Amino acid sequence: MIERTPILNLATHLILAVGLVLILVPIWLAFVAATHDLQAVNSAPVEFWPGDQLWPNLKEAWALSDFGQKFVNSFIVAIGVVVGKITLACLTAFALVFFQFRGRMVIFWAIFITLMLPLEVRIVPTYAVAANALSPFQTIMDWTGISWLLNSLAGIEVSLEWNLLNSYTGLILPLVATATGTFLYRQFFLTIPDELVEAARMDGAGPLRFLWDILIPLSKTNIAALATIMFVYAWNQYLWPLLVVTDRANYGVVVVQLSDLVPDQLTTGGGTPTWHLAMAATMVVMLPPILIVIFMQRWFVRGLINTDK
Amino acid sequence: MRRAHFKFSWIVPLLLAPQLLVIFTFFYWPSAQALYWAFTLEQPWGGGNTWVGLQNFRKVLSDPYYWGSVRVSVIYALATTVLAMGMALTLALFVDRQLAGYRAWRVGIIWPYAVAAPAVGLAFNFVFNPGAGIFSVINTLSPGWWDLSKYPWQAVTAIVIAGAWKQVAYSFIFFLAALQSIPRSLTEAAAMDGARPLRRMIDLQLPLLTPTFFFLLVINITDSFTDSFGIVDTLTGGGPFRATDLMVYKIYSDGFRGFDYSGAAAQSIILMCLVMALTFIQFRYVERRVHYT
Numbered sequence: 001m002i003e004r005t006p007i008l009n010l011a012t013h014l015i016l017a018v019g020l021v022l023i024l025v026p027i028w029l030a031f032v033a034a035t036h037d038l039q040a041v042n043s044a045p046v047e048f049w050p051g052d053q054l055w056p057n058l059k060e061a062w063a064l065s066d067f068g069q070k071f072v073n074s075f076i077v078a079i080g081v082v083v084g085k086i087t088l089a090c091l092t093a094f095a096l097v098f099f100q101f102r103g104r105m106v107i108f109w110a111i112f113i114t115l116m117l118p119l120e121v122r123i124v125p126t127y128a129v130a131a132n133a134l135s136p137f138q139t140i141m142d143w144t145g146i147s148w149l150l151n152s153l154a155g156i157e158v159s160l161e162w163n164l165l166n167s168y169t170g171l172i173l174p175l176v177a178t179a180t181g182t183f184l185y186r187q188f189f190l191t192i193p194d195e196l197v198e199a200a201r202m203d204g205a206g207p208l209r210f211l212w213d214i215l216i217p218l219s220k221t222n223i224a225a226l227a228t229i230m231f232v233y234a235w236n237q238y239l240w241p242l243l244v245v246t247d248r249a250n251y252g253v254v255v256v257q258l259s260d261l262v263p264d265q266l267t268t269g270g271g272t273p274t275w276h277l278a279m280a281a282t283m284v285v286m287l288p289p290i291l292i293v294i295f296m297q298r299w300f301v302r303g304l305i306n307t308d309k
Numbered sequence: 310m311r312r313a314h315f316k317f318s319w320i321v322p323l324l325l326a327p328q329l330l331v332i333f334t335f336f337y338w339p340s341a342q343a344l345y346w347a348f349t350l351e352q353p354w355g356g357g358n359t360w361v362g363l364q365n366f367r368k369v370l371s372d373p374y375y376w377g378s379v380r381v382s383v384i385y386a387l388a389t390t391v392l393a394m395g396m397a398l399t400l401a402l403f404v405d406r407q408l409a410g411y412r413a414w415r416v417g418i419i420w421p422y423a424v425a426a427p428a429v430g431l432a433f434n435f436v437f438n439p440g441a442g443i444f445s446v447i448n449t450l451s452p453g454w455w456d457l458s459k460y461p462w463q464a465v466t467a468i469v470i471a472g473a474w475k476q477v478a479y480s481f482i483f484f485l486a487a488l489q490s491i492p493r494s495l496t497e498a499a500a501m502d503g504a505r506p507l508r509r510m511i512d513l514q515l516p517l518l519t520p521t522f523f524f525l526l527v528i529n530i531t532d533s534f535t536d537s538f539g540i541v542d543t544l545t546g547g548g549p550f551r552a553t554d555l556m557v558y559k560i561y562s563d564g565f566r567g568f569d570y571s572g573a574a575a576q577s578i579i580l581m582c583l584v585m586a587l588t589f590i591q592f593r594y595v596e597r598r599v600h601y602t
Contacts (some may be wrong), residue, residue, distance in 0.1 A: 015400075024417070029432075033435055090327075092328040110329075124573045136334055275435050
């Protein structure tokens, strides 16, 4: 379609430029602050151009927050959530789509409902479960009398205990407990033609072979899409790791570390606020998910739109 | 619906078990426990919880601080949603014209989605800080005029701007995808009838975006209730004078700093009902979402 709209084109570029500036300015100012030393950041004429202190600031902030181990932890948690979510989502959706059995819709809805309540909303009781992940089963056994039965018959005192605080499992599992990926997979599996299933069955393939040899190769784009949004989601978790990890030196993640860098009375003791270090750390922490979003843009956008999250 | 199936066998329960176990332990059980706590009170000397009926709710609902928290949460939700969606819609309409540099504009607007909420809070904490950064200039002109830690309205403005900044990318992605799914034939027909680009935006594109608009409206409001914790924690810490004590932040501080599990659970239940109500509305509109592909 050919249309000549020179004025509107100019206006379009102008509007987009203004929008982009609004989006970039805060982060640009933060970046500039990360490239100056303590005096320059806190002096009256505001710096708008980067200085030469970026590398020293990064080094100091890195050492101050002990980022080495924390970056490793962040990667472990993010990758754990990605792998866990994709595996669970794939298996569940496969069972729900390719098998017919009683109670299928009940299970479908039971999983579907988990979309409604994000972790932040049920944070207090979830924390209690993380303190002992087996407490639900203990309570059920106590209520139903199984504990009593075991105790009187075999003389075994039932006390199940599995503490998830300060562990990778505790950081990962509750983040996996939603249905986001399951629906992406379900929608994809529903588009697989019946003929493919019939052909596979005729060739003597069982369900697991069908899943492994046909469905998984076909769902590569799905996996990429889901992986990008789950990585960003897991990397950016804040409230949950803040609660579950008290042993920051060994299990802390980078995003939580930002809360310690807020330059207020607590951290500076009334001294000059160390904005340059706080901003340098912010830059480092932001970078991995931003790179993922920029380089995996196609998959990321697709995943976001298809999961509605 | 699918006609070809595999025969039901012992592997089906095995396939379903991991997900069901995880959501039972970390979703259904905690949600049930929140209900239990909300209607009981822990004894100060141990010895389990006693049933207190609606007492916890009465206590929460008669607490002026709670209503302050609800008030600022609603203000935050509405203000961030309007700002973020307005900006996202404008940008999406113009990016969709696909002029030169289309890809660069798109990436430039999408990337903030990847920034963690506490990082946004911390960066804006620097930007809005009265002692360093651009607002220190205003303060040298009229000393003490701008101080987030003193004036509630300034703190609320700061979290609203930070929250809206974070939300723009999400809405933008959905608006742009919706715009691009409008069939070309419709646009061409409108152009042949003599509708110029701006006219097409108003009379063709905007009406066709309505389903996406409602979907995003609900999602943005829900997210602002749940996603705001990181921003508040690193930007204002709930202050000054509880002016930015949003609902999730209050649940956190009552539950984990005040050790008032029953009160926090009652607040959680209220917030759960709110989020569920919003999600129900959303599902109604999701059903009606228009697809042209």
